[in-house]
Amino acid sequence: MIPRFKPWLGWAEFRTMFRRNAGAVERFEQEFARTFGAAEAVAFPHGRSALWAFLNAVGVTGAEVVMPAYTCSVVAHAISLSGNHPRFVDISLDDYNMDLNMLPAAINERTRAVVATHLFGYPLDLDRMESIIASAEARYGNKIWLIQDCAHSFGASWKGRLVGSSGDVALYGLNISKMMTSIFGGMLTFSNAELAAKARSWRDAHFLQPSWRKGCQRRMYLLAVYIAFSKPVYAFTWWLQERTPLLNRLTRSYHLDEKIHFPPDFNERMLNLEAAVGLEQLKRYPQIVARRRAVAAYFDQHLSRRPGWVLPPLIDGATYSHYVVRVPQRAAAVAALAKHGIQLGELIQYSVPELTSYRDGSAHFAVSAEASTSTVNLPLAPTLTPSELDRIKGALNSP
Numbered sequence: 001m002i003p004r005f006k007p008w009l010g011w012a013e014f015r016t017m018f019r020r021n022a023g024a025v026e027r028f029e030q031e032f033a034r035t036f037g038a039a040e041a042v043a044f045p046h047g048r049s050a051l052w053a054f055l056n057a058v059g060v061t062g063a064e065v066v067m068p069a070y071t072c073s074v075v076a077h078a079i080s081l082s083g084n085h086p087r088f089v090d091i092s093l094d095d096y097n098m099d100l101n102m103l104p105a106a107i108n109e110r111t112r113a114v115v116a117t118h119l120f121g122y123p124l125d126l127d128r129m130e131s132i133i134a135s136a137e138a139r140y141g142n143k144i145w146l147i148q149d150c151a152h153s154f155g156a157s158w159k160g161r162l163v164g165s166s167g168d169v170a171l172y173g174l175n176i177s178k179m180m181t182s183i184f185g186g187m188l189t190f191s192n193a194e195l196a197a198k199a200r201s202w203r204d205a206h207f208l209q210p211s212w213r214k215g216c217q218r219r220m221y222l223l224a225v226y227i228a229f230s231k232p233v234y235a236f237t238w239w240l241q242e243r244t245p246l247l248n249r250l251t252r253s254y255h256l257d258e259k260i261h262f263p264p265d266f267n268e269r270m271l272n273l274e275a276a277v278g279l280e281q282l283k284r285y286p287q288i289v290a291r292r293r294a295v296a297a298y299f300d301q302h303l304s305r306r307p308g309w310v311l312p313p314l315i316d317g318a319t320y321s322h323y324v325v326r327v328p329q330r331a332a333a334v335a336a337l338a339k340h341g342i343q344l345g346e347l348i349q350y351s352v353p354e355l356t357s358y359r360d361g362s363a364h365f366a367v368s369a370e371a372s373t374s375t376v377n378l379p380l381a382p383t384l385t386p387s388e389l390d391r392i393k394g395a396l397n398s399p
């Protein structure tokens with residue numbers, strides 16, 4: 001079975017489990033900032049904790065925070081848990097990002113931040129985004145924080161500008177499904193050192209030192225990831241996922257879409273072990289991006305256009321965290337490809353404003369709803385071999 005995603009973990013990452021890794025968090029922050037064009041970076045246990053901490057650190061509470069309707073539910077959870085109200089904007093099917101034509105109408109006198117997500121590695125139009133926010137600030141007389149959510153778009157660029165390298169703050173998530181990983185983990189990056197210092201001191205005052213239990217759990221988890229994603233075992237992993245409730249049960253403490261919820265370790269700091277893995281991943285990063293771009297170009301060139309299937313665009317500067325295809329009958333497509341030993345992902349199966357916790361009936365986000373029911377993502381890992389790519393092509397092109 002070719003997995004829908006696969007972290008690229010080698011010996012270098014494996015060895016970190018048996019080292020002390022002293023000072024790795026600070027080194028990871030510095031190296032991360034350097035790699036992604038920022039002045040400073042501040043590490044967190046999860047991306048969602050980083051967003052929650054940032055809103056708290058700058059005193060945004062009791063406000064509206066604008067975000068796309070189609071994204072990971074935990075972004076809305078972080079906004080809610082920091083005492084704010086998420087205000088949704090529908091997306092565009094051109095690149096699955098927030099439709100910037102709709103953004104000005106979503107901003108009002110209560111808005112204090114906008115989460116600008118570069119989904120699936122597609123960069124948002126940063127110039128337009130910044131100009132919409134600047135005119136809203138002038139209109140309402142408030143600071144509106146621009147938070148670029150780069151959890152899917154490490155190193156993507158808009159007209160040559162690296163996403164996250166400008167503006168107020170950028171947010172990254174580093175769990176194993178991301179383009180690079182630190183086992184779990186999140187990062188904020190800043191171009192302004194004073195703002196970074198504010199976020200850092202808030203973190204230091206409010207986040208706990210990681211417990212020894214967390215160290216053991218992360219080691220076991222990392223080991224399990226190596227085993228679960230290894231070629232001989234993955235068919236079994238897939239079977240556990242599809243045919244038994246076991247893996248779902250294990251992930252429920254980490255991720256619930258329907259309930260506003262954070263994992264129990266949301267405020268335990270990043271481990272040096274996690275940062276050491278992240279440092280190794282940063283070394284692989286240029287190859288990860290190059291490989292993803294190459295695979296996306298391969299799919300674009302070699303997949304035949306089946307009736308009703310819409311392949312994603314190839315966009316300058318995109319990094320393709322996912323290769324997302326719209327299909328007329330998703331469940332049938334997933335089942336058909338599974339028979340060929342290919343796992344399709346169904347990444348975001350909801351429109352956030354339609355989840356129970358956020359549904360207020362005030363608006364319908366039609367495009368987001370459509371994306372949530374019609375998209376699949378093809379396997380896209382930097383580790384895909386030419387013969388696996390050939391198999392995917394053969395299966396997708398067969399009638």
Ligand SMILES: Cc1ncc(COP(=O)(O)O)c(C=O)c1O
Nearest residue numbers: 046047048072151173174175185
């Ligand atoms: C777009 C997006 N933003 C933020 C996050 C939050 O990251 P984390 O899972 O590390 O909390 C995710 C999570 O997966 C995500 O997909």
